[in-house]
Amino acid sequence: MILCLLLIILRRFMDKRFNTLKIGILGGGQLGRMLLQKAVDFSLKIRILDPDPEAPCQHLAEEFIVGDFSDYNTVYKFGKECDLLTIEIEHVNVEALEKLEKEGVLVYPQPNVIRIVQDKGEQKLFFKKHGIPTADFSITKDKNEISQIPEMLPAMQKLRKGGYDGKGVFRISSTADIENSFDAPSVIEKLIPFEKEISVIVARKINGETLCFPPVEMDFNTEANLVEFLYSPAELDKKTETKAYEIASRLANTLSIVGILAVEMFLTPEKELLVNEIAPRPHNSGHHTIEANMTSQYEQLLRAILDLPLGKTDVTCNAVMINLLGEKNYEGRAVYQSFEEAMKMEGVYIHLYGKKNTRPYRKMGHVTVTGKNKEDAKRKALTIKNILKVTAE
């Protein structure tokens, strides 16, 4: 009852004043950058915390504070100056966020959600506990324990903590590979044959309202273990699509997350959907929403955490998203090859992340290609992929 009243007061307060709230974002990478770009339209006051003084968010926020978001004191001090905190990376100090939450700072997504997602072991245990379909797995402390579960092979080894952007993942095809695996706490996930990998981003507000973005399909670059092409919308039968929405919404509700949650799923040949990983923040699989959906994932995150109405997520056109990765043999000051040629093409939207230096497979930007139909967009995306390269001086 009192909670209800408080919520009503809070909502009234936020209706008129959401744009006077001091908002803090932990992380100043490309996801934060695109979030800031959108936040301009709502005239929000945003502070960024990132250890890199040249991070992509530099110069774009009201305040850019150089500091380690995994350090308790740094996060606590940063958060005490904010009314509302969110993240663009999950490797942040959760203890500080928990303390801030107790002291009345709004932390969305909530610290307990971030805690689960930070640890791939906890993630998998959470899926299991709540009946969320996922591939079989074991949790191991070290290399030695992997040898004791040969029945799990072939498998993907995923470090429980700290993996990011394709790092911290190792394929163990047979026992012979174990000696080269990570000797650290891991999830050993049975390799499952799958038809495609899809992703659904779901937004959830404090009142429990959820809304999903239409599913997208992802094509991986196995060498870099990063998404190479992403197709929107995914080609799925109606039943599978409904199941995907159901799983994503159930996850969001079970976590009680306020914000957005990206849910990556495998579609097996038997048309089963198995959750691979979740991320409680803007996600690589949602970049295309800037040009190809009625509301972007960045705007949706702002709407969700500011308790504003969620925006319609309908697809407005076919799109293919390509990550612009640093070329393999180049390191140093980035140079964009054939940028002009790429810009000549119709429906090509280039987003550079403002990173001065490139290195192999570093995410330097992305390109969303829209088209009259899927084939048209795919054909153009392939051309872009072949000509637009990030090399070094």
Added chain:
Amino acid sequence: MILCLLLIILRRFMDKRFNTLKIGILGGGQLGRMLLQKAVDFSLKIRILDPDPEAPCQHLAEEFIVGDFSDYNTVYKFGKECDLLTIEIEHVNVEALEKLEKEGVLVYPQPNVIRIVQDKGEQKLFFKKHGIPTADFSITKDKNEISQIPEMLPAMQKLRKGGYDGKGVFRISSTADIENSFDAPSVIEKLIPFEKEISVIVARKINGETLCFPPVEMDFNTEANLVEFLYSPAELDKKTETKAYEIASRLANTLSIVGILAVEMFLTPEKELLVNEIAPRPHNSGHHTIEANMTSQYEQLLRAILDLPLGKTDVTCNAVMINLLGEKNYEGRAVYQSFEEAMKMEGVYIHLYGKKNTRPYRKMGHVTVTGKNKEDAKRKALTIKNILKVTAE
């Protein structure tokens, strides 16, 4: 020949290095703000000069310099630190820009274009000289001279210099109104009956290539003398549309402008198009291009001045744009009424300009409403207009 060679070298240089150029923008208002928002995608280094330390561009540029863009020394000093200069307001010091241009700084639009546009008398004389259709006019020094041309009445008086956002304009219906008119150098323009007012934004590159945005239709609030509703695309017969493109392109070519030029035109009952005013910068009549055209006017300006290929300008959906003006009787810290209600509506894109204080008719933001068709968009825009209000605390 040498010029050609230089152009080729410059283009090669800019292909790889356009994002290392130091770009300066004179003016830090909402037009600059939306330009910066887009410039993020191209990772451009941008400096802003504006006299208001709380201007809309504050916190969004690599450097924000507080200074008077109409002052010779301030502009010269600012420009000397730049490789390329552009404007988001035309009331800037042209002498400094001319000197900078001579000293090798790229100034787009060129100072001679800005000089013509700054003075509404020069604008009209330019139209006349080059056979650009425009309403009859006289140029007057003071009130007294207006009395000597009763045959021009009813007329609009426009101050030759300094008018902006609906200011500096006065309607002289009969000789009785002359005593209340501005006693300053003016253009006295014969009032012409017109069916509608339209606008075409044209981009032009250094190689002479031009590309127009589809025409839009404007509905004025006569009290504030500001656009109240803007419809995209305009409903015009093919012949008139072609004529509008022809006039806009001819103007751009005659001026040899590099950048974008907004061309406002009256459509008379005889289907004649008469140029009202031009602006060599992003324009209020192009805000909707962010959501409703393949390329926005802001991106097109960047493409034009960076000598990148111009983007397709096709309309992607029907749109209505509404300026969000400060309510008549409110002054002080801005409060947005029914913001949440407006955000509940589908296809409603709100852009706030980050101005702390409101005053009557101040441009505080704009809203672009997209719809299945024109009627749908119009209906929603009317609702927005009736509920979304900017008042003060």
